[in-house]
Each structure stands twice: as C-alpha cells, then as structure tokens.
Amino acid sequence: xxxxxxxxxxxxxxxxxxxxxxxxxxxxxxxxxxxxxxxxxxxxxxxxxxxxxxxxxxxxxxxxxxxxxxxxxxxxxxxxxxxxxxxxxxxxxxxxxxxxxxxxxxxxxxxxxxxxxxxxxxxxxxxxxxxxxxxxxxxxxxxxxxxxxxxxxxxxxxxxxxxxxxxxxxxxxxxxxxxxxxxxxxxxxxxxxxxxxxxxxxxxxxxxxxxxxxxxxxxxxxxxxxxxxx
Numbered sequence: 747x748x749x750x751x752x753x754x755x756x757x758x759x760x761x762x763x764x765x766x767x768x769x770x771x772x773x774x775x776x777x778x779x780x781x782x783x784x785x786x787x788x789x790x791x792x793x794x795x796x797x798x799x800x801x802x803x804x805x806x807x808x809x810x811x812x813x814x815x816x817x818x819x820x821x822x823x824x825x826x827x828x829x830x831x832x833x834x835x836x837x838x839x840x841x842x843x844x845x846x847x848x849x850x851x852x853x854x855x856x857x858x859x860x861x862x863x864x865x866x867x868x869x870x871x872x873x874x875x876x877x878x879x880x881x882x883x884x885x886x887x888x889x890x891x892x893x894x895x896x897x898x899x900x901x902x903x904x905x906x907x908x909x910x911x912x913x914x915x916x917x918x919x920x921x922x923x924x925x926x927x928x929x930x931x932x933x934x935x936x937x938x939x940x941x942x943x944x945x946x947x948x949x950x951x952x953x954x955x956x957x958x959x960x961x962x963x964x965x966x967x968x969x970x971x972x973x974x975x976x
Contacts, residue, residue, distance in 0.1 A: 760968070763839055765790050771968040775833035776825040779965045784815035787844035788851075810851040814860060821861030821869035824951030825958045833951065834864045870950055906966075912975075916966035940964070 760771035763783040770786060772779030788811040789797045798804035818838055826833045837843050847862060861869040908914045929935065943961040944954040952961040968975065 761835060761839070763787055767971070769970040769973070771970065773965055774826065775823045775835050776827075776959045777961060777965060778819060778823070778963045780823070780835060780838065781812070781815045781819050782965065782967065783839055784818060784844070784847075785811040787839055787841065788814060788848045790841075791845060791848045806855065807851055810856065811848075813856065814847045814850060814862075817859055817861040818869075819961070820859075820872050822864065822951055823961055824953070825961075827958070837864050838862075872945065872947075872950065914968075918964040918966075 758774055761774050761780045761783055762769050762771050763786055765786050770783060772783055789808065792807060796804060797807050799808050822833055822838065824833060843862065850860060859874060863869060902918060904918045906916050940960050940962045943963065944952055946954055
C-alpha cells in the first residue's frame with residue numbers, strides 16, 4: 747500500500763540465469779544485478795580450469811568478462827518502468843550474445859570500453875574522465891578507498907536476515923559519506939550517494955527522471971537448486 751507520502755513498495759521478478767546446475771537470481775536491470783549474470787554467461791563457455799581465479803589466465807578471463815558486462819551496464823541498463831528505458835535483458839543474457847562477447851576476450855587485457863550492439867540501436871557511450879580530480883575533491887573523498895599500497899579506508903556494510911518461516915531480508919545500508927553528497931540548500935538535507943549512479947544526460951538509459959530508481963550497485967544474490975534455496 748502507498749504510504750502517506752505517496753511512496754509504494756512493490757514486487758520485481760528477478761533476473762535469472764541457469765548455469766552449472768543452479769539458477770542465479772539477481773535484481774533487474776534497474777540495478778547492477780545482471781552484470782553478474784552476463785559475466786557468468788560469458789564464462790560458461792570456458793572449461794572450469796580456464797576460469798580458475800587462482801591462476802593468472804583464469805583471473806584474466808574473469809576480469810575481462812566483468813569488464814565487458816560492466817560496459818553493457820553503462821550502455822544499456824536503466825529503470826525499465828513503463829515510459830523509461832527498454833532494457834534488452836533477454837538478449838544481453840542469451841547464449842548467442844554471450845558467445846559474441848566471449849570472442850572478444852584475448853590473451854591480453856583490453857583497455858577499451860566495449861559495450862555490445864543490441865539490435866539496430868547504437869549503445870550509449872558515457873563520457874569517460876581520463877584526468878584525476880583535483881586533490882580534496884571527487885566522489886572518493888571519505889568513501890571506502892584502496893591506495894596503491896593496498897591500504898584500505900572504510901568498507902561496505904551488508905546484512906542478511908532469515909527467519910524460521912523462510913522470509914529473507916538482504917540490506918546494504920552503505921552510502922552515508924557526506925563528503926561526496928553535499929547538502930542541497932533548498933532542501934536542507936543530503937541526497938543519497940546512490941544518486942551518483944544516475945546521469946543528467948537524457949541519452950543515458952539511466953538518466954535522472956522523477957520517480958526513477960537510480961542504477962544502484964548494491965546487488966544481493968540468491969542461488970536456487972531445483973527451484974529451492976540450498
């Protein structure tokens with residue numbers, strides 16, 4: 747039911763992929779969830795030993811698959827509510843498309859931004875910043891960061907709760923870094939840092955519009971075997 751302020755909770759069908767005898771469930775393309783599914787679909791075409799992340803070649807293939815899936819995220823993902831972006835998720839998760847993307851993985855790391863072309867529509871290419879921000883500015887200030895030495899500052903918080911009846915809640919209450927989310931004077935409060943996932947360019951599938959969910963990176967995973975958890 748709608749709250750007194752007009753907000754309404756809803757139900758979404760998960761994006762799913764059957765791979766290696768299990769069904770992996772993620773959020774839809776309004777969030778980052780299908781990135782994992784796309785990467786798994788790409789990696790499914792390799793032998794198990796070829797994608798062992800404990801080996802150099804295996805780690806390379808996993809990373810390249812994730813880079814290809816993340817490029818598709820920026821080019822194609824958005825809130826698929828009526829009137830908003832139409833995300834071609836069935837194509838992005840198809841075995842045929844995964845094979846096309848898999849063929850792009852060579853023996854060396856790619857430094858290119860390579861979203862795929864789905865249908866006749868050219869993918870959206872976001873502007874890429876190549877120069878580092880000035881000292882003391884940018885989204886990384888006060889947020890979880892990893893220096894070149896490997897030293898970390900801060901981390902993401904996550905919580906899963908399951909009751910005896912099988913109800914499950916997955917929450918990632920991170921995102922309270924005020925340094926990267928300035929106060930809006932007219933409102934008197936800070937915007938959630940997840941609003942960083944939206945764009946002000948109307949051509950983006952994740953463009954900022956009223957009532958639209960930002961393309962959050964928070965992404966719970968549910969794995970089913972024969973349609974059941976565990």
